[in-house]
Amino acid sequence: MHQHFSPDYATARRKFLKAAKAAGAAIESIPHPLKGIAGEDLFTDLAWLGPRDASAVLVTVSGTHGIEGYYGSGCQVGWLSDGHAAQLPAGTAMLLIHASNPYGFSWGRRVNEDNMDINRNFIDFGTSAPPANPAYAEVHGWLVPDDWSGEVAAGIQRRIAAYYDKVGARAATAAIVGGQHSHPDGVFYGGTAPCWSHRTVKAIAETYLRQAARICVLDFHTGLGPFGYSEMICRHAPDSEPLSLARRWFGDAVTSPAMGQSDSPIIEGNLRMGIARFCAPATVVASAIEVGTLSSDEVRLSVIADNWLHLRGDVFSPLGQQIKRQIRAAFYPDSDEWRSLCYPRAVEIQRQALAGLAAG
Structure with missing residues (x-):
């Protein structure tokens, strides 16, 4: 096979x-x-x-x-x-x-x-009209960072965990991955x-x-x-x-x-x-x-990293290739x-x- x-x-x-x-x-x-x-x-x-x-x-x-x-x-x-x-x-x-x-x-x-x-x-x-997802606006800023590093990734993971604790798993999942039609540079657009x-x-x-x-x-x-x-x-x-x-x-x-x-x-x-x-x-x-x-945390982070890469990074750089390996492993x-x-x-x-x- x-x-x-x-x-x-x-x-x-x-x-x-x-x-x-x-x-x-x-x-x-x-x-x-x-x-x-x-x-x-x-x-x-x-x-x-x-x-x-x-x-x-x-x-x-x-x-x-x-x-x-x-x-x-x-x-x-x-x-x-x-x-x-x-x-x-x-x-x-x-x-x-x-x-x-x-x-x-x-x-x-x-x-x-x-x-x-x-x-x-x-x-x-x-x-x-496209369905509204007003909760996405609350998280967009820290899901689309200006740069990328291990420290940035860890910070995003902490913010996501805190958000899940604050609003509950179902509401947080809907906000982040449920889809949004308001931020073209964002995730799940x-x-x-x-x-x-x-x-x-x-x-x-x-x-x-x-x-x-x-x-x-x-x-x-x-x-x-x-x-x-x-x-x-x-x-x-x-x-x-x-x-x-x-x-x-x-x-x-x-x-x-x-x-x-x-x-x-x-x-x-x-x-x-x-x-x-x-x-x-x-x-x-x-x-x-x-x-x-992989775990939902790893999969979600790979999407966030790939979004940053195609917005602000270089796909063919060493960091870009690392992110590409990461998202490939996730899917x-x-x-x-x-x-x-x-x-x-x-x-x-x-x-x-x-x-x-x-x-x-």
């Missing part, structure tokens, strides 16, 4: 396209306007398997949080390479979206070219208009999924939870049909942030729920597969043990999704 994973975006893309071609998929490549960290061209690539008029479609997405694409891409390449793509139930199709945020994948960032967390950007900007990835995924959904009556979306993520454990975070409303179906298909792994069952805060504007909105009135069961890596432990835990589970979840879709 380990050969399915890649050391960089360009290698991941080559492996995905090769595996998709070998599996007989129809392929489309959508160019991104900017270049990658090594000057390479960037693309969101698509692979379609099965009948184009299928009423039931499984959609998998990698690289929504760019650097998390190492995991998602490996799972997609493995699915194609290990023969699973040849076992689709009758009348069912599969759409693999590789690198929905190719800029972040290449540059080793969770965010995109606009410093946007695209998983906070999939809101309907045309009908409502969701933007004020649809970003490139938002527009691109919307066009993909409207082109490839318009005929589907039943859709399952699985968005591959890392960085939250116990090492190697795959939590299925489902943001459908409590007591809704999609949440009920998710529990029927996937069992106890499904958690609902709205019901307080996940460490993830309630987040508006995530990609998979955007696809559900784009594909109304189909029945859409959307979930993240969220694989744990992609280059560990056979970790891959041995999460890759087989991703295969199992996709099989469960296909069985659920086929059952109607």
Whole structure:
């Protein structure tokens, strides 16, 4: 399984396209306007398997949080390479979206070219204002320091710990990581208009999924939870049909942030729920597969450090490379043990999704 994973975006893309071609998929490549960290061209690539008029479609997405694409891409390449793509139930199709945020994948960032967390950007900007997060303004100043050092990092960790003690874990998590639309230079910034990835995924959904009556979306993520454990975070409303179906298909792994069952805060504007909105009135069961890596303190600090680096530092300096190693470890432990835990589970979840879709 380990050969399915890649050391960089360009290698991941080559492996995905090769595996998709070998599996007989129809392929489309959508160019991104900017270049990658090594000057390479960037693309969101698509692979379609099965009948184009299928009423039931499984959609998998990698690289929504760019650097998390190492995991998602490996799972997609493995699915194609290990023969699973040849076992689709009758009348069912599969759409693999590789690198929905190719800029972040290449540059080793969770965010995109606009410093946007695209998983906070999939809101309907045309009908409502972005959700407010006034508590973020309280913490922004010390989350975006002027310089970076071990001493600065330790000071930020102390401030975060004190803030958690002051307002409680749930309120502090919502303030810091829940998403904000007021500070473009800040962390977990969701933007004020649809970003490139938002527009691109919307066009993909409207082109490839318009005929589907039943859709399952699985968005591959890392960085939250116990090492190697795959939590299925489902943001459908409590007591809704999609949440009920998710529990029927996937069992106890499904958690609902709205019901307080996940460490993830309630987040508006995530990609998979955007696809559900784009594909109304189909029945859409959307979930993240969220694989744990390091501690929440380490993961959060890596995001803060990377934000400082791209605002005020030099990516190619020794400090810049240290920060890049730090954020990579936080979202992609280059560990056979970790891959041995999460890759087989991703295969199992996709099989469960296909069985659920086929059952109607």
